[in-house]
Amino acid sequence: MKIGEASRVSGVSARSLRHYEDEGLIVPGRFGNGFRDYCQSTVDRVLVIRSLLESGLPVRLIREFLPSLTDEAGVGTEVVCAEFLHEVQSHRDRLAARIAILSDQQAALDTYLREARRTDL
Structure with missing residues (x-):
């Protein structure tokens, strides 16, 4: 097509x-x-x-593991899949860490705004 x-x-x-x-x-x-x-x-x-x-996976990771995810199962597929899942878990963990940092920053800004509004009254 x-x-x-x-x-x-x-x-x-x-x-x-x-x-x-x-x-x-x-x-x-x-x-x-x-x-x-x-x-x-x-x-x-x-x-x-x-x-x-x-x-949210990076193209680099997709390019590396895509053949093992879409092509016919062959020798070593289980190892590649385990390695891919490890990479996905690592990516997810880095994402969770960034979310935690952003949540802390958001909370700090919320506190700042609350304090700033109190002093304006």
């Missing part, structure tokens, strides 16, 4: 599809005239990519 149809089927913009290709996340086929040709397995891969990106 051409890029417009792949975009419609996947719910991902044509621009994003081109970006995924530029990042090495997908490799669509090509028609004789050079137009991209997306097969169903590429569209399925796009859906996985979109889900992982929406989860």
Whole structure:
């Protein structure tokens, strides 16, 4: 299917599809005239990519582990999946730490605003 149809089927913009290709996340086929040709397995891969990106995972991590997540199961798949889950957990832990810092900063600002309003009265 051409890029417009792949975009419609996947719910991902044509621009994003081109970006995924530029990042090495997908490799669509090509028609004789050079137009991209997306097969169903590429569209399925796009859906996985979109889900992982929406989860906040960096492209670097997705690029590294995507083949093991979308290709046929093979030797060492369990090890790769365990490593991927470890990376996801680490990313989640860093995110939780940043959220905690932001929550503390928000609380400090709330306190400051309460105090500032009291002195204005």
